[in-house]
Amino acid sequence: MSSIIKVSSPSNIALIKYMGKKNHELNVPSNSSLSWTIDHLRTYVEVKALSNKETDRWAPLESQQDISLSESSVARYLNFWKKLKSKLGVEGNFLVSSGNNFPFGCGLASSASSFSALTLAAHELSCKQGQKPLNEHQLALLSAQGSGSSCRSLLEGWVKWSEQGVQQVSFPFDNLIHKVIVVESGEKKISSSQAHKMISSSLLNVQRQARANQRLEDLCQVLQKGDWKRAYEICWSEFWDMHALFETSEPSFGYMTALTMKALNSLRLFWQNNGDGPLITMDAGPNVHMLFREDQNKLCDDILANCLEGFSVL
Ligand code: DP6
Numbered sequence: 131m132s133s134i135i136k137v138s139s140p141s142n143i144a145l146i147k148y149m150g151k152k153n154h155e156l157n158v159p160s161n162s163s164l165s166w167t168i169d170h171l172r173t174y175v176e177v178k179a180l181s182n183k184e185t186d187r188w189a190p191l192e193s194q195q196d197i198s199l200s201e202s203s204v205a206r207y208l209n210f211w212k213k214l215k216s217k218l219g220v221e222g223n224f225l226v227s228s229g230n231n232f233p234f235g236c237g238l239a240s241s242a243s244s245f246s247a248l249t250l251a252a253h254e255l256s257c258k259q260g261q262k263p264l265n266e267h268q269l270a271l272l273s274a275q276g277s278g279s280s281c282r283s284l285l286e287g288w289v290k291w292s293e294q295g296v297q298q299v300s301f302p303f304d305n306l307i308h309k310v311i312v313v314e315s316g317e318k319k320i321s322s323s324q325a326h327k328m329i330s331s332s333l334l335n336v337q338r339q340a341r342a343n344q345r346l347e348d349l350c351q352v353l354q355k356g357d358w359k360r361a362y363e364i365c366w367s368e369f370w371d372m373h374a375l376f377e378t379s380e381p382s383f384g385y386m387t388a389l390t391m392k393a394l395n396s397l398r399l400f401w402q403n404n405g406d407g408p409l410i411t412m413d414a415g416p417n418v419h420m421l422f423r424e425d426q427n428k429l430c431d432d433i434l435a436n437c438l439e440g441f442s443v444l
Contacts, residue, residue, distance in 0.1 A: 135177040135254050139247035141168045141232075141240065142282045142289065143308065143419050145365045145411055146346045147372045150338060151326050157278035161342035162292035164299070164349060165282040166421055168308045171232045173243035175251045180223045186211055187225055194229025210245065210276035214252035217272065219261045226251070232444070233315065241322070245280035249273035270296035279322075288353075290346075301353035307422040307430060309408075312442045313389040314416045320383050322414045328383065329375040341371060358423065362401065362409050369412045376414070385416045389441075393418045396437045407433070 142165040150160035174194055180186075188204045190197045199207070211226055228247065230240055249272055257263050264272070266284050274281035274291070282289040285298045320328070329335050345368050352360040377384050394410070397418070401407040406429060408420035422430045434443055 134179055134258070135251050136174070137247055137250040137254060138172045138174045139243050139250055139280075139283050141171040141173075141243040142166060142279065143168060143411060143413070143421070144279065144282070145409060145421075146342055146349060146368055147413075148278050148291065149326060149342075149372050149375060149414075150329055150335060151278070154327065157274050157276075159278055159291065161339045162290065162346050163279075163282070163342075164288065164290050164346055165279070166288060166306055166308070167283060167286050169286065171230070171243065171308075173228055173230050173240065173247040175226065175228045175244075175247040177251050177255060178225045178227075180225055182223065184223050186215075186223050189225060189227045191227040191229030194231055195233055197229050207244070207248065211248060211252065213275070214249060214272070215255075218252050218256035218264075220252055220256045220259060224255075241277040242279040242283045245276035246270075246273045246283035248276065249280070249284070267295050267297070277323075278326075290350075292346075299350065301350075302356050303353060303358070303423055305424040307424065307426070309420045309422070309430065309434075310444050311393045311418040311420070311438060312444055313387055313393065313418065318385065318415050320385075320414070325376060325383070325414045328379045328381075331380045332375050332378040334371075334375050334378050338371070338375060342368070345371075358409075359401075359405070362407065365409045365411050366398075369410070372414075373412065385412075385414060387416045390416045390418060393438060393441060397433070400433060400437045404429075 144163050144165040146164040148159045148163040152158040152160055174191055176191060186208055188208055228244055230243065249269055253264060253269055270281040270284040273284060281296045282291050285296060287304065288299045288301055290297050290299050345364050349361060349364045373386060397407060397410055408422045411419045
């Protein structure tokens with residue numbers, strides 16, 4: 131059986147968070163979001179044709195790092211594959227294999243890279259079968275229906291997802307260096323999809339849309355002006371805002387651990403002492419993400435050696 135399609139797609143990290151949905155079936159976000167695409171952390175997907183008697187199935191891609199998807203995650207992935215096939219007019223049944231080039235469960239948004247890679251694979255297959263190609267903006271919106279954050283992975287660099295769609299934006303900061311402090315690597319108890327639902331019980335959620343949209347506007351403005359410190363402050367408030375939603379939901383839930391707090395405090399102290407540092411953010415998990423400017427190589431080494439010693443950083 132030969133491979134007919136091979137694609138890959140990167141992960142991304144949001145600085146203004148997609149948290150809360152207007153429509154949970156179609157993943158219509160309550161607020162706009164902004165991310166940086168992490169080009170080197172990728173999901174690879176290979177698709178092989180099966181006979182008509184067989185049904186679509188999933189397998190881990192052997193050439194990549196070990197991946198163990200739960201039964202429900204495999205079902206979600208294959209359901210979206212079926213939806214993609216039907217929307218893109220793909221005929222036939224397939225073996226879909228996927229794998230990441232980064233460790234599974236290390237707190238990286240693997241649903242962003244895996245769902246965007248699946249969308250690309252289905253699209254390539256549909257073009258091969260003679261269907262009309264979609265542009266990357268249309269593809270991104272399609273991918274969002276599988277997992278919202280995946281739509282931002284289909285474009286490079288800074289990406290904004292708003293009511294206007296998914297668009298690339300440019301700021302005077304390029305080639306950012308991404309590092310994640312891996313505090314805990316197990317599978318999280320509350321998935322992002324569940325979190326999107328649960329936060330509707332928080333009183334803080336009432337004004338969340340306005341706060342996130344305001345921060346997005348402010349962040350774009352200060353990045354445009356080159357004000358990195360102010361950008362750090364906005365990103366810091368933003369991830370705390372999202373985690374406050376989690377903690378004030380009823381029932382409440384949370385992801386931060388004592389080690390998360392230790393890392394965050396060390397990083398804040400570094401910023402206070404040096405007047406410079408990385409942008410810091412967190413997803414719906416305990417791990418801490420850092421984005422350094424390309425001229426901050428030395429500062430990055432300094433932080434890893436002196437401020438985060440003992441932490442595992444990827
Ligand atoms: C905290 O895209 O994983 O990472 O649409 O239900 O699949 P679904 O949710 P998902 O949510 C991501 C939430 C986040 C913030 C972000 O990436 O913007």
